[in-house]
Amino acid sequence: MIPGLREFLEEELEPLGHVQTIIPGRIRKTKKMVNELQVRYKYPVQGGAKLLAYSSGAVQELFVVTSRPEELKGFERKAAKVSQKERIKRKGVSQSQLDQRTAEFLHGLGEPEPCVFSPSPFQVEALELILQGDVVVTAPTGSGKTWIAERAIESFLEKGKTCWYTTPLKALSNQKYDNFRRLLGEERVGLLTGERKENASAPVIVATTEVFRNALYSGDQKPWLAVLDEAHYLGDEQRGTTWEEVIILAPAETRLLLLSATISNADEIISWMKKVRGKRPGLVKEQERPVPLRYGFLTHRKYVLSLDLDFIRSRKRAKSGFNPVKVVEALEERDLLPAIIFLPSRRDCDRAASKFQGFSWKDRASRWEVLAEAAKDNPYLWENSLSDPLVEAGVASHHAGHLTGWKVAVERMLAAGKLRAVFATTTLAAGLDVPARTVVLPTLMARDGLGTRFLSTLEFHQMTGRAGRRGKDRVGFVVLDPENEKDLFLALSLQNAEPEPIKSAFKISYHQILNLLYRFNFDKTRDILERSLLLFQQSTRKDFNEVKAQLGDELMKRIGILQKFKYLDESFYLTEFGRWAVLIRHENSLIFTELIRRQLYPSLSPAELAGWIGALAPGRCPRRAVCRLNLESLLKLAEELERFERRVGVSSVQFSPEEAWKRGAAVKLWAEGEEWARVVGEADIEEGDLQRLLLQTAEVLRQLEDLPLPIASMAKQAGDILLRAPVL
Numbered sequence: 028m029i030p031g032l033r034e035f036l037e038e039e040l041e042p043l044g045h046v047q048t049i050i051p052g053r054i055r056k057t058k059k060m061v062n063e064l065q066v067r068y069k070y071p072v073q074g075g076a077k078l079l080a081y082s083s084g085a086v087q088e089l090f091v092v093t094s095r096p097e098e099l100k101g102f103e104r105k106a107a108k109v110s111q112k113e114r115i116k117r118k119g120v121s122q123s124q125l126d127q128r129t130a131e132f133l134h135g136l137g138e139p140e141p142c143v144f145s146p147s148p149f150q151v152e153a154l155e156l157i158l159q160g161d162v163v164v165t166a167p168t169g170s171g172k173t174w175i176a177e178r179a180i181e182s183f184l185e186k187g188k189t190c191w192y193t194t195p196l197k198a199l200s201n202q203k204y205d206n207f208r209r210l211l212g213e214e215r216v217g218l219l220t221g222e223r224k225e226n227a228s229a230p231v232i233v234a235t236t237e238v239f240r241n242a243l244y245s246g247d248q249k250p251w252l253a254v255l256d257e258a259h260y261l262g263d264e265q266r267g268t269t270w271e272e273v274i275i276l277a278p279a280e281t282r283l284l285l286l287s288a289t290i291s292n293a294d295e296i297i298s299w300m301k302k303v304r305g306k307r308p309g310l311v312k313e314q315e316r317p318v319p320l321r322y323g324f325l326t327h328r329k330y331v332l333s334l335d336l337d338f339i340r341s342r343k344r345a346k347s348g349f350n351p352v353k354v355v356e357a358l359e360e361r362d363l364l365p366a367i368i369f370l371p372s373r374r375d376c377d378r379a380a381s382k383f384q385g386f387s388w389k390d391r392a393s394r395w396e397v398l399a400e401a402a403k404d405n406p407y408l409w410e411n412s413l414s415d416p417l418v419e420a421g422v423a424s425h426h427a428g429h430l431t432g433w434k435v436a437v438e439r440m441l442a443a444g445k446l447r448a449v450f451a452t453t454t455l456a457a458g459l460d461v462p463a464r465t466v467v468l469p470t471l472m473a474r475d476g477l478g479t480r481f482l483s484t485l486e487f488h489q490m491t492g493r494a495g496r497r498g499k500d501r502v503g504f505v506v507l508d509p510e511n512e513k514d515l516f517l518a519l520s521l522q523n524a525e526p527e528p529i530k531s532a533f534k535i536s537y538h539q540i541l542n543l544l545y546r547f548n549f550d551k552t553r554d555i556l557e558r559s560l561l562l563f564q565q566s567t568r569k570d571f572n573e574v575k576a577q578l579g580d581e582l583m584k585r586i587g588i589l590q591k592f593k594y595l596d597e598s599f600y601l602t603e604f605g606r607w608a609v610l611i612r613h614e615n616s617l618i619f620t621e622l623i624r625r626q627l628y629p630s631l632s633p634a635e636l637a638g639w640i641g642a643l644a645p646g647r648c649p650r651r652a653v654c655r656l657n658l659e660s661l662l663k664l665a666e667e668l669e670r671f672e673r674r675v676g677v678s679s680v681q682f683s684p685e686e687a688w689k690r691g692a693a694v695k696l697w698a699e700g701e702e703w704a705r706v707v708g709e710a711d712i713e714e715g716d717l718q719r720l721l722l723q724t725a726e727v728l729r730q731l732e733d734l735p736l737p738i739a740s741m742a743k744q745a746g747d748i749l750l751r752a753p754v755l
Contacts, residue, residue: 029080030082032051032087050091052090071096074093075093147317161308162308163308164285165289170315171317172287191233193255193273197220197235200233215231216232219232221729244545250281268534275555277304289526291525291526299560320504322505331363334522339512339516355422364448365446366465369490370450370470373713377424380416380417397440398414406752411714417440425450429714441461465506466491466494468490468506470510470514505522530564536616537588540585541609543556581677592621612730615665618664621668622664633748638658638691639661640727640728642688646716648690649693649716658691697721700748714753718754728746732746
């Protein structure tokens with residue numbers, strides 16, 4: 028563009044509400060010599076207007092797409108080239124003031140002096156308490172909670188005891204599995220995550236919390252120590268029930284170690300655990316972060332000021348909106364890299380990373396080596412359209428739509444300091460231990476299945492808690508760059524706010540009832556359900572008896588359904604069908620058990636069986652159906668069960684027949700041996716979503732494989748077909 032035009036467009040034209048797009052045209056010489064930029068209206072065109080810009084002996088055409096071109100008529104403006112210093116002065120804050128304020132904000136930036144590690148008092152206290160019984164530890168992100176678990180496991184291993192380390196996420200379990208193998212030796216550590224089973228007889232097992240719950244159902248697991256990492260998942264809508272069951276069912280001799288950065292009602296959780304387990308757990312709280320956080324915001328493109336009311340009023344944000352390239356350049360100028368930049372959606376992350384196509388940055392060879400190592404077993408990673416910005420420019424997109432191998436490679440590069448920036452959704456904040464020097468929040472809005480909303484306090488703290496690397500940073504920086512100044516005032520209130528208290532999300536399910544009645548009698552089963560956190564939290568409220576009655580009523584209604592379909596007899600004992608149905612632990616378990624009991628599967632091929640199972644998986648759905656798959660019998664069965672549940676008065680798992688068809692077709696096509704790229708492209712689904720769909724399908728098939736029934740061999744064949752690269 029001709030001199031001064033870019034600034035003029037960003038500050039004068041783009042902010043006009045009716046202007047949609049500005050398309051710069053060709054530049055040519057002109058005899059009209061002007062030292063200052065001049066922009067003039069020329070004439071209207073279809074969908075907008077044409078303007079001419081003059082500066083330094085050149086003229087450039089501008090095509091403005093606007094719904095109101097008449098408002099640009101008579102437009103004639105002289106826009107003198109205004110220096111950055113002059114613009115700042117006009118805003119009312121001098122450049123020297125901004126320089127001084129930025130220097131004050133960045134004070135202490137850099138790496139700390141090397142020192143010998145010494146455990147913090149809270150770590151020592153927690154280790155002493157775990158020898159006596161259960162312990163709940165709440166401490167900021169990066170403060171060393173995992174160190175407590177590692178030392179405790181080492182201590183119990185020396186005494187010949189067994190230990191479990193559980194996490195809510197498969198990706199996090201895989202990460203911890205790798206860490207513990209390096210720490211303790213490969214032969215002493217195993218992994219159980221549903222579809223993966225590695226060294227299952229090892230004295231230390233890393234697992235998802237669901238797998239540990241399933242082991243407790245059978246009653247044959249009595250580890251000396253069970254670590255429940257990310258314990259705030261007690262309140263998670265999807266997983267919270269599992270966590271409550273683990274705490275209720277864990278043997279008295281098993282010491283539970285709950286770790287979390289964000290439990291604001293820890294005293295209430297402690298009181299509930301005392302009632303459930305008979306002894307009050309130790310509570311260790313740590314408020315101080317090993318790397319202190321400092322909150323600030325970007326202004327005038329390149330200055331970073333403290334998040335202070337007086338400073339906020341002097342802020343000037345680029346009117347063109349969030350510009351990932353300029354933000355990263357501004358952070359680099361201030362030595363604030365590496366940075367994690369959280370954006371609301373996957374598309375936002377990918378679009379931001381793609382802006383760095385053609386850029387280059389140091390350490391290219393190191394990044395290439397990391398990606399090449401990850402791609403040895405997964406060559407599909409090279410086909411990611413963002414591999415060039417990753418390797419060449421040192422920036423990455425990280426979200427659930429990417430393959431696990433891609434995310435692992437990005438996390439390793441970030442941990443090694445080989446990346447400038449990672450554009451991420453909340454998945455990077457939810458438990459994965461990958462911090463950076465700086466966290467950037469261009470918005471405090473989040474998107475979910477219900478639309479756009481403000482971040483919760485918990486989400487805000489999870490994101491900002493990723494700022495500051497222990498041993499690498501003296502200070503962690505949180506930098507906001509929102510379009511709306513209201514976000515800055517919201518951040519002021521959130522930075523010191525307590526996360527939302529954990530509220531029980533306890534639910535009753537068929538597989539839960541069958542597994543409890545398989546091990547306990549009816550009275551004990553009802554007692555276990557009544558010891559839920561849900562009822563404990565209701566105990567001081569007026570509607571306690573009503574909630575308790577509702578829970579008991581739902582239990583009896585679901586038991587009645589299980590009796591109707593011959594899984595329980597009239598005395599609440601498991602029938603022959605019930606004794607194998609306990610092995611299927613899924614929200615749609617009753618549909619799966621009925622398709623087996625009614626012999627709906629023998630005519631299916633292994634690929635079709637995989638498609639039937641995948642059709643009922645949760646999560647994002649492919650946008651297109653890629654092949655023919657007859658789901659008529661399965662859908663009729665699901666509709667029959669839903670009608671019966673509705674008649675009895677209990678909730679059903681909701682699903683769309685159209686989505687079931689699309690999911691099932693994608694799974695079937697992959698199970699038939701089709702190429703990965705074709706399935707992804709024709710199904711119109713992101714790689715990470717397809718991988719997750721296939722893994723969820725394989726997990727159910729693994730459960731069917733364990734059944735003492737003819738379906739087991741077909742399920743094994745189908746599961747083996749699914750679990751080929753890049754799925755696993």
